[in-house]
Amino acid sequence: MKYRQRHPWDISPREAVEIQKRLQGEVVRSNDFGEISHVAGIDVGFQDGKAIAAAAVLNFPSLELAEYAISRKPVTFPYIPGLLSFREVPAVLDALEKLSIEPDLILCDGQGIAHPRRFGIACHVGILTEIPTIGVGKTRLTGSHEAVGEKKGEWQPLLDKGEIIGAVLRTRNGVKPIYISIGHRIDLETSIRYVLASTTKYRLPETTRWAHRLASMPKRVNSSTNPEKTG
């Protein structure tokens, strides 16, 4: 997968905010894609000042692991709420670039437009790769919502300043809901459908679970680790 360099990464937090304001207007909030046969999950872990990004590609709708890639890069940007993508995306793009299969949809670990400036990590990845993306957050960054029904599939709109910026979705009966929002080239209802279609018996979608496992996998000099068979 190739991507376009839209801005430098060696910038200040202040410049990062300006970049978000500039690129936010390019986010497409409606469906703009064809058949989905491969869904990817991306996640980033940290170790010894390095960001370890993992991209896991699953066949859709079977959800079997088709391919994965991992990238390790020095961290150059601090964690600042609202500017998460400037810390994680460089490593994510590196991992995505290593894939031979170009995913048709990417589920990102974090928010999409459910962000103060409507430009969370899912939007950032979507704009740079031009691949449809969905934001899947484990906790809330901004917005408010009513109590969510306890049954799997039930959800409540996430509101901010009178705008629906996402959905708080119950992916398992009686388990803490997750935060879904548009990343790029897909609408909210469709995002919810794909997240549910990518979820089996756990709270988080299989894409996210695979990426998280791979990103937190210890680096071994003797490769005795094989995700294909470890299951």
Added chain:
DNA sequence: GCGACAG
């Protein structure tokens, strides 16, 4: 000024 704050 005070509280909130993805990973």
Added chain:
DNA sequence: ATCTTGTCGC
């Protein structure tokens, strides 16, 4: 994100 064991409940 990461530091970290046991424990309550289906």
